[in-house]
Amino acid sequence: MSKSQQDFESVLSDSATDVASFSQKKTLLDKIQSLLHANPALVPLIVLMLSLLVFGLILGEKFFSPFSLTLILQQVAIVGFVGAAQTLIIITAGIDLSVGAIMVLSSVVMGQFTFRYGLPVEFAILCGLGVGAICGFINGFLVAVVKLPPFIVTLGMWQIVLASNFLYSANETIRSQDIAEKAAALHFFGEKVKIGGAVFTYGVIFMVVLVLVLNYILNHTAWGRHVYAIGDDSDAAELSGVQVKKTLISVYVIAGLICALAGWVLIGRIGSVSPTAGQFANIESITAVVIGGISLFGGRGSIMGMLFGALIVGVFSLGLRLIGTDPQWTYMLIGILIISAVAIDQWIRRVSA
Amino acid sequence: MSKSQQDFESVLSDSATDVASFSQKKTLLDKIQSLLHANPALVPLIVLMLSLLVFGLILGEKFFSPFSLTLILQQVAIVGFVGAAQTLIIITAGIDLSVGAIMVLSSVVMGQFTFRYGLPVEFAILCGLGVGAICGFINGFLVAVVKLPPFIVTLGMWQIVLASNFLYSANETIRSQDIAEKAAALHFFGEKVKIGGAVFTYGVIFMVVLVLVLNYILNHTAWGRHVYAIGDDSDAAELSGVQVKKTLISVYVIAGLICALAGWVLIGRIGSVSPTAGQFANIESITAVVIGGISLFGGRGSIMGMLFGALIVGVFSLGLRLIGTDPQWTYMLIGILIISAVAIDQWIRRVSA
Amino acid sequence: MNNNIEPILTGRGLVKRYGRVTALDHADFDLYPGEILAVIGDNGAGKSSMIKAVSGATIPDEGEVMLEGKPVHFTSPIDAREAGIETVYQNLALSPALSIADNMFMGREVRKKGFLGKYMRMLDRPKMEQIARDKLSELGLLTIQNINQTVETLSGGQRQGVAVARAAAFGSKVIILDEPTAALGVKESRKVLELISDVRSRGIPIVLISHNMPHVFEVADRIHIHRLGKRLCVINPKDYSMSDAVAFMTGAKEPT
Amino acid sequence: MNNNIEPILTGRGLVKRYGRVTALDHADFDLYPGEILAVIGDNGAGKSSMIKAVSGATIPDEGEVMLEGKPVHFTSPIDAREAGIETVYQNLALSPALSIADNMFMGREVRKKGFLGKYMRMLDRPKMEQIARDKLSELGLLTIQNINQTVETLSGGQRQGVAVARAAAFGSKVIILDEPTAALGVKESRKVLELISDVRSRGIPIVLISHNMPHVFEVADRIHIHRLGKRLCVINPKDYSMSDAVAFMTGAKEPT
Amino acid sequence: EGLSACLITKTDTNPFFVKMKEGAEAKAKEMGMTLKSYAGKIDGDSESQVAAIETCIADGAKGILLTPSDTKGIVPAVKQARDAGLLVIALDTPLEPIDAADATFATDNFRAGELIGQWAAATLGDKAKDAKIAMLDLAVSQPSVGVLRDQGFLKGFGIDLGDPNKWGDESDKRIVGNEVTAGNEEGGRKAMENLLAKDPMINVVYTINEPAAAGAYEALKALDRQDDVLIVSVDGGCPGIANVKDGVIGATSQQYPLLMASKGIEAIAAWAKDKTKPKNTEGKDFFDTGVSLVTDKPVAGVESINVKEGTERCWG
Ligand SMILES: Nc1ncnc2c1ncn2[C@@H]1O[C@H](COP(=O)(O)OP(=O)(O)OP(=O)(O)O)[C@@H](O)[C@H]1O
Numbered sequence A, B: 001m002s003k004s005q006q007d008f009e010s011v012l013s014d015s016a017t018d019v020a021s022f023s024q025k026k027t028l029l030d031k032i033q034s035l036l037h038a039n040p041a042l043v044p045l046i047v048l049m050l051s052l053l054v055f056g057l058i059l060g061e062k063f064f065s066p067f068s069l070t071l072i073l074q075q076v077a078i079v080g081f082v083g084a085a086q087t088l089i090i091i092t093a094g095i096d097l098s099v100g101a102i103m104v105l106s107s108v109v110m111g112q113f114t115f116r117y118g119l120p121v122e123f124a125i126l127c128g129l130g131v132g133a134i135c136g137f138i139n140g141f142l143v144a145v146v147k148l149p150p151f152i153v154t155l156g157m158w159q160i161v162l163a164s165n166f167l168y169s170a171n172e173t174i175r176s177q178d179i180a181e182k183a184a185a186l187h188f189f190g191e192k193v194k195i196g197g198a199v200f201t202y203g204v205i206f207m208v209v210l211v212l213v214l215n216y217i218l219n220h221t222a223w224g225r226h227v228y229a230i231g232d233d234s235d236a237a238e239l240s241g242v243q244v245k246k247t248l249i250s251v252y253v254i255a256g257l258i259c260a261l262a263g264w265v266l267i268g269r270i271g272s273v274s275p276t277a278g279q280f281a282n283i284e285s286i287t288a289v290v291i292g293g294i295s296l297f298g299g300r301g302s303i304m305g306m307l308f309g310a311l312i313v314g315v316f317s318l319g320l321r322l323i324g325t326d327p328q329w330t331y332m333l334i335g336i337l338i339i340s341a342v343a344i345d346q347w348i349r350r351v352s353a
Numbered sequence C, D: 001m002n003n004n005i006e007p008i009l010t011g012r013g014l015v016k017r018y019g020r021v022t023a024l025d026h027a028d029f030d031l032y033p034g035e036i037l038a039v040i041g042d043n044g045a046g047k048s049s050m051i052k053a054v055s056g057a058t059i060p061d062e063g064e065v066m067l068e069g070k071p072v073h074f075t076s077p078i079d080a081r082e083a084g085i086e087t088v089y090q091n092l093a094l095s096p097a098l099s100i101a102d103n104m105f106m107g108r109e110v111r112k113k114g115f116l117g118k119y120m121r122m123l124d125r126p127k128m129e130q131i132a133r134d135k136l137s138e139l140g141l142l143t144i145q146n147i148n149q150t151v152e153t154l155s156g157g158q159r160q161g162v163a164v165a166r167a168a169a170f171g172s173k174v175i176i177l178d179e180p181t182a183a184l185g186v187k188e189s190r191k192v193l194e195l196i197s198d199v200r201s202r203g204i205p206i207v208l209i210s211h212n213m214p215h216v217f218e219v220a221d222r223i224h225i226h227r228l229g230k231r232l233c234v235i236n237p238k239d240y241s242m243s244d245a246v247a248f249m250t251g252a253k254e255p256t
Numbered sequence E: 001e002g003l004s005a006c007l008i009t010k011t012d013t014n015p016f017f018v019k020m021k022e023g024a025e026a027k028a029k030e031m032g033m034t035l036k037s038y039a040g041k042i043d044g045d046s047e048s049q050v051a052a053i054e055t056c057i058a059d060g061a062k063g064i065l066l067t068p069s070d071t072k073g074i075v076p077a078v079k080q081a082r083d084a085g086l087l088v089i090a091l092d093t094p095l096e097p098i099d100a101a102d103a104t105f106a107t108d109n110f111r112a113g114e115l116i117g118q119w120a121a122a123t124l125g126d127k128a129k130d131a132k133i134a135m136l137d138l139a140v141s142q143p144s145v146g147v148l149r150d151q152g153f154l155k156g157f158g159i160d161l162g163d164p165n166k167w168g169d170e171s172d173k174r175i176v177g178n179e180v181t182a183g184n185e186e187g188g189r190k191a192m193e194n195l196l197a198k199d200p201m202i203n204v205v206y207t208i209n210e211p212a213a214a215g216a217y218e219a220l221k222a223l224d225r226q227d228d229v230l231i232v233s234v235d236g237g238c239p240g241i242a243n244v245k246d247g248v249i250g251a252t253s254q255q256y257p258l259l260m261a262s263k264g265i266e267a268i269a270a271w272a273k274d275k276t277k278p279k280n281t282e283g284k285d286f287f288d289t290g291v292s293l294v295t296d297k298p299v300a301g302v303e304s305i306n307v308k309e310g311t312e313r314c315w316g
């Protein structure tokens, strides 16, 4: 069907096919930069290793013992769970301020359904997980369908869920002894596996497994790629065939479910069911995500980075505590760490792969 | 210079000049929608009036007294100040989590410089204001020059400033009576003007004046338009001739300064200098901004809206307390209010002016 | 062309309002099998809005869309894609941080065979990359070094190429291109026009929106002229000159 | 033209690297007084990068920019504007939520006379609106009902018009237009070309980047051909055909 | 000789805990022990306290002094420490159950409340029967210290308690309402304002501690009501005693955190030496570090010390 093309185009058949030149000189720094660019979880991993090393040198055996090292894992387990939920949301370019509240409400539901209504503990746990999923669904619905900004939706839900939690629980703590006696399943994630001095709780093991599974899902399934695509540019994703609403809602529901799981793990960790727990879970999870090199603008970063980020904070916290510094110094250091983490990240981004 | 234009263009001289038609039918709802669109502070104002009315009807004189109504103003004064700072930042599409920390550190500096070092109180106040401005400058520098996301910069600064505050103050409170005796200037904003039962503190008056002045600046000066332009699209603003870096830094410095002023007002309000005050100022100010209809994406909204937003929260808090409900219901209601506010805002936006 | 055969894609009485703007004002639309239909019109005439309405990207306020004579109600671009309609939107719709291969297969990923694919839902990366590479080199439009490069590292022209290649690769019934050459250079535009002819020679009808009259008159079988939110007329490029077309679309002349 | 007189704007040995891409590879550039200089080249050739380097929007890694023979070091578009260089960037650079008037005067707002303006720094809204209205109607490009309309409510063509009008209104020494007609319809493109001729007749030189060869050959006095990050050659449109130009810019032929 | 101990407080920002820490540090130094201190981020932050207990175990400390934020919730962590051979002593705030710790060194908080209640009732005399009382409590979660002081005050004032394990369920018309303060000035002022809006004629104010009392005073001052309202409080910190002197607070129950801390350090040293555990006060299930009512307006039938004496014994 070749009708007359404009005559000046006739020469095109001879046109060159080379592309814009690339400058070849690459300094060592350039190489490092592009290596880090290709592996977003590498920086937090390196920082983690370095901080382990430094505290190991300062504190010796006290820190570098199986007990202490696995203690860090235990102390980080909850943040790891909530951080996994937070990571999913942040990859979609959202943010979830309600994670901690959902976690606590779910744990309270698990406890109160067992103790207040005398329901079988397994059923109560299911209800708790259900509550987490429902909270996640409400968040997801408001974000994906009503199209409200995630920050505001979850700011509102944070207050609503937390208030519900206090109203429903009547601020009552369920004591550990009672749980151990009548609803041991609630303590499931607190069970320990000891290997020498190392102590692994089921919660820790499960947290690591969860992160690995999510890492697989995010990188090797269509759903995972869609989550990244939505965070990258949700209009583009929609037009190129991603079911944005469905996927977004599923992300929030899964995040809610993970938070509810975290609530169960929380009971295992602190022993009792306490409606005042988890007040800092949102800030701590965001901190882990940020230090882990995941972009708050969405679409970029690895969930492994979040885990390393959480561990970095755990290492610093335990290390500084063992040294005996004023806890305020720890907070200050974490603040500096947060800012440095993004500054480094920004520098790495400046490379064009 | 008319060389040959392509011949098919010769007909253009006869082309029609009418533009795409506008459908003329406008329902009442449409009209309301566009009215609200043109006046972003109108919705919070209406909500404020309605809530005053409702609580007035329920509680009668107890609520509708000069005393109670001016009490709301007093309770809202600090949030109003910090919210003004927050508004400036949010209009540039930023967010500031460190406002409360800056406020408290500034108030501690004002107090400790007077009492620990025996400096003249006026000088100590200047130092406090300076500290606020410096914190703002650091935020602004990191955001504008190093180009880090405001959320993360201020998340880090929040921790750093708060830790500095506790370390520096050694957690010491300075008593109201000592201040009254030796450094009355610190109480300046606590002075009151009584008109009948109505009690206006200088802090309240100054807060209202500050908001009005900022409203003027934002709407009627070049700097103000630039602040909006940056929030709207900072690359576009840069290319069309706005000094983005300078303006952004100035916004953060001014915000820091306003927070420091808030620290001074805080001393007037609680009487003493306490390093533990203001813990929720960041969330409360963001809440006021959001309920006030200011877009978290930047570039849209009126600072008057923030004031109405703060007052709405104040009215609900006092009203519900007077009714005697559990304080948790207040939190829940505020959560619902936050989500509704943006939902309404979203609806209004849907109109094309 | 062929007025005696059934149109493959039809729009009737399409209306779309944005606030107080009526972007589509009872617009009609017909695409016949095997043809290249050009859509021309002033800026803001409603061309993109019409395309979005027939491809599920927006839901029209009124009116009906029919595919092969049967009414369809697309509620998302996915519905339209599943029905065999591929669209390259004016704003491209690629995800910058994802790779070329990821982008090409977005929403229709290929899973591994067997257990891994079925139960672990694992993507078959090598296969998708292979197909993407084939499609792109078939197209000849690109000298892309690495199929795993992220789209953000491509030039505007290269991105346009990826988008067109994606549509060409997967469109089974209809391909719609909204100003595919607007940002392209002479050489790159030519590649796209060649691609359009290629696709049509495979028997797939194409809708081409363009402001470039020589291009339109070169490739189109029929020209749909859009004005003030509706179809003003459809002309055969053999019967009318470019001047006529421009005169109709700008309102300088009334079609008879 | 006039090779014996001094160029008004000059670039020498401009280099700009983005990560591993070299967008500008020792590029040169000359604009003479009163002329329309067209810049053409493939997608990704580095045209926009060059324009950004001479207008302060990016700072080149190497090389020198001279205005009226004197070296200048623009560190922001503001510097260039103050020196009299106005640029319409490929991505427009308008703030969607602000009004047309606000946008036109962005960064050069007019203040009220007297106390209000001097001490209260109050903007003179009525005056700015008046000027904006005049400029736009002078341009004849727009049928805008309300100068206080926000830019986001305008069609793509109207926005383009606002951007061009802003440059035309304020450019005192040089006006640079990066693909001003890429998204425009036939009618709208024509208006922009007329505007370009108008401006030149006021004696102000213009740089026009475009992929539209007929447009380029219609209005340009000289054509700068950019290829692989540098200036390949400059041709006089009277001496060469469009085919020649296209052949040079795509590498099909070497300039002699 | 290398003995180490831990002090874990609710926060490190409340002067009460700051002084407690200083006291413990001084005592530890005197006895040649090392002391590491930890705290929650805010009152109610139990997770930080759990992490701190774990750190102490990892650190090989001999014992832990703990002011628990969540008195029931932290019990499993305490058990873990005790199982690891550490002596755990609750300071200031008893655990629930109280024997979850090896010992408790605390003020008798109920008694502390009772003293100020009795003083307020006696000071008002006949007017006590139509008093209007504002109750400024600690937190909605009703931690044990807060409940004990609140209920002690009401008992001392002669008001029927309802359930003595929680506040807010009383039906006596004299109580205008309960508001929470978070134990700081800001909360104290707002809580007082809210109650004043409810009933401007309030004339007795119970406060959980002295910072809350200082905030309440500011609210009253704003109405020029500061001179005809009785404020009572608990703590006996130096700023609080100064406030008694200045007439801000009518009477306060002084507690002795430094004593709690130093006794605690001594107990850990003893435990490290030969596994002896501290003994409780006769007739109580904890070691009572004592409480004295401080006021310059003593009333008959309620034992008190004057401000001068109170200042000598104040803690910060
Ligand atoms: N999402 C939207 N919100 C508001 N108005 C819109 C939206 N999309 C389109 N419009 C308006 O609808 C009208 C038709 O726009 P449309 O994009 O369909 O025109 P077009 O013919 O494709 O123009 P162009 O040639 O410039 O692409 C315009 O006035 C435009 O401003």
Ligand SMILES: Nc1ncnc2c1ncn2[C@@H]1O[C@H](COP(=O)(O)OP(=O)(O)OP(=O)(O)O)[C@@H](O)[C@H]1O
Residues within 6 Å of the ligand: A020, A352, C153, C154, C155, C156, C157, C183, C185, D018, D019, D021, D022, D023, D041, D042, D043, D044, D045, D046, D047, D048, D049, D050, D090
């Ligand atoms: N900000 C940037 N970051 C990374 N690479 C860039 C950036 N800007 C331009 N480039 C790269 O520099 C090269 C030249 O781009 P430029 O935009 O100057 O080309 P152009 O000639 O204007 O092309 P077009 O005709 O498509 O507008 C391209 O390879 C482009 O990808």
Ligand SMILES: O[C@@H]1[C@H](O)[C@H](O)CO[C@H]1O
Residues within 6 Å of the ligand: E014, E016, E092, E093, E145, E183, E208, E209, E210, E234, E235
């Ligand atoms: O006993 C202490 C102090 O009274 C402090 O002021 C608040 O917390 C309580 O636990």
Ligand SMILES: [Mg+2]
Residues within 6 Å of the ligand: C047, C048, C049, C090, C178
């Ligand atoms: Mg269009």
Ligand SMILES: [Mg+2]
Residues within 6 Å of the ligand: D047, D048, D049, D090, D178
């Ligand atoms: Mg370009």
